[in-house]
Amino acid sequence: MAEMNLVMLVIFAIFINNVLFSRFLGTCPYLGVSKQISTAMGMGAAVIFVITLAAAITWPIQKLVLDPLDMGYLQTITFILIIAALVQFVEIVMKKTVPGLYQALGIYLPLITTNCAVLGVAIININEKLSYVQALVFSAASAVGFTLALLLFAGIRERLALRRIPRDFAGVPIGLVVAGLLAMAFMGFAGLKF
């Protein structure tokens, strides 16, 4: 991935290797939040903000602190603490600036901490040896891909609510089946090149 230019990186993160449909990151919030397009949009925006900020902070910490001191093994602990702190911070800010959205997201906001996409992307930035700029772009684009997945799903779910589904599939199972079909659709993006 490090060899890609920024445009290709964005296309890659959103479509070809979508953080949810290809990498499976962020499945829990995806299934929980996307019942309405408006909340999906709000959640998506929050995730984009947190993921980019997390990348902005974790990347330099890795390169300037963990690597030189040969403490790579503390990566997991350090990164997740940074993310937890970041989410707390975002919560406080949101409560003051957009209280309506803050209420709407409710429990799902602190749950961004456990969204595997945030920690996952932060680690991928390091594993794939991306530069700082690439890492920021990739992280933001991944979150956009996540938001896209949320929106698609919310749109479908709003329609599903008007339909009859086998009782056993109600809720998460049908959500997974829809995700599977969307994942299949996204597979069509493989091989896209700029």
Next chain:
Amino acid sequence: MSAWSEFSKGIWTQNPVLRLLLGLCPPLAVTTSAKDAVGMGLSAAFVLVMSNLVVSLLRRTIPDRVRLPAYIVIIACFVTIVDMVLKAYVTDLHKSLGLFIPLIVVNCIILGRAEAFASKNPPVLSMLDGLGMGLGNTLALLAVGTVREILGNGTFFGLPVLSSVMEPVLLFVLPPGAFLTLGFLIAGMNRLERRHAHG
């Protein structure tokens, strides 16, 4: 609840993946082979048992307002231990599980049990809870992994099982197959529970 029921609830009635619907990322990501699935299950189980134990031991010491960061550090500690041990002694599993080993730290099952059980119960019961949930998680992972490996690759734990009967359906080892398999499995579980409740 008795010690036995604290342990056994995690396996079926309160199976973390199939009933509580927690920790759904690993069953999708690392189940392309039954071996990887079980490897992940056991690794997560180790972290779960140990973190439940420590959280339970420290439950009166950790102030309420920092309990989540405290749990996270404890869990992350054990996850890192698993990561290093696997890298040293079970390298091919470490390679297959890759990114998802550190991601165990955000597995909702582990944080969920620390918060819901270990913070309120004595150490031995907490360990049993962790053990049961860990086993249930492993079984769920194994179930998904088995379906995906047999149908998608024609093998089971690496041994060919389909060969002349039919060609493997590639879809199952790809992302869509993961979502579909897990979705159907949970639906199937719902069906069994409904039948059990009625009959």
Next chain:
Amino acid sequence: MSDAVPAPRSEGLRDLLVPVLVIVIISAGSALLLGLVREATREAIAAADRAEAENALKIVLPAGLSVDVTKPFTATVNGRELEFFAGTDEAGTLRAVAAKTASDKGYSGLIRILVGFTGLDDSGTLQVTRTYVLSHAETPGLGSKITTCQEQTDAAACGDAFWTRFQGRAVSPGVLKPVKDGGEIQALTSATISTRAVCDAVLEAGEYVKAHRQEILDGLRGAPGKGGTP
């Protein structure tokens, strides 16, 4: 959760200090524990890493040669950095060279491969031992077949696996290209692009070895104790 009534000022500081202290202690304890585990596993991890790198080299180079993963000769070829590794026999003679290269002309992302060359005495006799794909993101079921059976070193056990099509091939554009493009390599069904990418990388590495044979040999031979050529 916390009480609705805010705590009085004098308690405020202690209210803040104790939680922070607890976190700090737990974090310190964890870091300590991890440091210990790390020391305990350090050797095993280093050995595992080394074994993995050596394993790929051993597959690609002729049997019986000893390989050194630690001192490659690096060279920039067409904008890409290639690493060359030596395969020496018991007498210490350099018998084969493995090139670690990559191609971005695959269907999907980078294809990293290791390719071995023998016949180093003369540019004319240079030939490919075999290839080994290190990583790729090609289409599952189609391009992904570039790795079929590649852990095996016995061609007979692998039928028409992709890697066997490169065995013993001469390094020349008339050979190391898909049949469609005028070469002799049979392309994978519905995976011409993946085939082309691998051929491309192998040919590029091979031609570099041909043209800079002496330089590479000197660089690898001089490596022990002299740090090799960066």
